[in-house]
Amino acid sequence: MGGEKDSEGAETGRTSLADAKIIYNSSFNDLLFRAQSVHRENFDPNAVQISRLLSIKTGGCAEDCGYCSQSARSPTGLKASRLMMVEKVLAEAQKAKAEGASRYCMGAAWRSPKDRDMETLVAMVGGVKALGLETCMTLGMLSPEQAGTLAEAGLDYYNHNIDTSEEFYPQVITTRTFADRLETLANVRDAGMKVCAGGILGMGETTDDRISMLVTLANLPEPPESVPINMLIPIPGSRLANAEPVDPIEFVRTIALARILMPRSHVRLSAGRTQMSDEMQALCFFAGANSIFAGDTLLTADNPGEDHDTAMFRRLGLMPMELGLTE
Numbered sequence: 001m002g003g004e005k006d007s008e009g010a011e012t013g014r015t016s017l018a019d020a021k022i023i024y025n026s027s028f029n030d031l032l033f034r035a036q037s038v039h040r041e042n043f044d045p046n047a048v049q050i051s052r053l054l055s056i057k058t059g060g061c062a063e064d065c066g067y068c069s070q071s072a073r074s075p076t077g078l079k080a081s082r083l084m085m086v087e088k089v090l091a092e093a094q095k096a097k098a099e100g101a102s103r104y105c106m107g108a109a110w111r112s113p114k115d116r117d118m119e120t121l122v123a124m125v126g127g128v129k130a131l132g133l134e135t136c137m138t139l140g141m142l143s144p145e146q147a148g149t150l151a152e153a154g155l156d157y158y159n160h161n162i163d164t165s166e167e168f169y170p171q172v173i174t175t176r177t178f179a180d181r182l183e184t185l186a187n188v189r190d191a192g193m194k195v196c197a198g199g200i201l202g203m204g205e206t207t208d209d210r211i212s213m214l215v216t217l218a219n220l221p222e223p224p225e226s227v228p229i230n231m232l233i234p235i236p237g238s239r240l241a242n243a244e245p246v247d248p249i250e251f252v253r254t255i256a257l258a259r260i261l262m263p264r265s266h267v268r269l270s271a272g273r274t275q276m277s278d279e280m281q282a283l284c285f286f287a288g289a290n291s292i293f294a295g296d297t298l299l300t301a302d303n304p305g306e307d308h309d310t311a312m313f314r315r316l317g318l319m320p321m322e323l324g325l326t327e
Contacts, residue, residue, distance in 0.1 A: 229258060
C-alpha cells in the first residue's frame with residue numbers, strides 16, 4: 001500500500017484517504033484475503049482477547065452525544081447513579097477474571113472526571129491490577145495532569161473514541177469538538193498509557209466518513225493499540241433512535257480496513273453484537289477482529305451472554321487470548 005509523500009516525493013508513512021478508499025472498495029474476497037493475511041502476520045488467527053466492561057458511574061452525563069443513553073440531555077429514562085465503591089468494582093473484576101477475561105475496562109458517564117474522584121479511580125486501577133488483569137478506563141476528556149495521575153497508578157489503557165469522521169462529527173456531538181477528542185488522546189499518549197480509540201457505525205454517516213475515521217486513527221503519531229468498532233444500538237429517546245442500520249457487508253469491510261491500516265492493533269468487535277448473527281461475527285473475525293467484550297451487558301446495553309459466546313467460539317474453533325499475549 002502506498003502512503004502519502006512529502007514535497008520531495010519521499011514516503012511519509014501516513015495513509016492517504018485515496019489509498020484507503022481503494023482498499024475498502026476492492027473485491028470483497030480480495031479485501032478479506034488481504035486482511036486475514038495481515039492478521040496472521042501479527043496475531044494468532046484463532047485467539048480472541050476477552051474483555052469485560054463495567055459502568056462505574058452511570059447516567060447524568062453533560063454531553064449531548066446523539067447515540068448515548070447516558071446523556072442528561074436525552075429523555076432515555078436512564079437514572080443517574082453515583083460513582084461505584086471500590087470494593088464493588090474489585091468484586092466484579094474478580095468475577096470477570098474467573099470467567100476468562102484478560103482485560104477489565106471501567107467506564108464513567110462524565111464529560112471529564114473531577115479531581116475529587118481521582119483518588120477513588122486510582123484505587124480501582126491498583127486493585128484491578130493486583131488481580132492480574134490489564135486495566136482500561138473511559139472517563140471522558142482528560143487533562144495532562146489527570147492522565148499523568150492515572151498513568152502513575154498503573155492504568156494500562158485509556159479509551160476515548162473519536163466516533164466518526166471529523167466532517168460528520170458535528171452532526172453527532174456539539175458539546176465537544178473533534179479536536180478535543182484528539183487532544184485527550186495526545187494527553188494519554190504523552191502520559192505513557194496505551195490508547196484505545198475507535199468509532200461507531202450506523203449513525204447516518206457515509207462510507208467515506210467511516211474510511212476517514214480509520215485513516216485519522218492510523219495517522220496518529222502512534223496508532224491506537226486497541227480499536228473498538230461499534231455498531232450503533234438505537235436507544236429510544238436518543239437523537240439517533242431511528243437511524244438506519246448499517247449494512248452487514250459494509251460493517252465487515254470496515255473491520256477489514258481497520259486491520260489492514262493498523263496491523264498490530266487489537267480490533268475489537270464491540271457494541272451491537274446482539275444485532276449480529278454468528279455468521280456475521282465469523283466474517284468479522286476472519287476480517288481481522290480479535291477482541292470482544294463478554295458478559296450480559298455493555299455499560300447500559302445488552303450484550304451476548306457468556307454461554308452464547310462460548311458456543312460460538314466452539315463452533316468457530318476460537319479460543320480466549322491469554323493475558324501475556326495481549327501486549
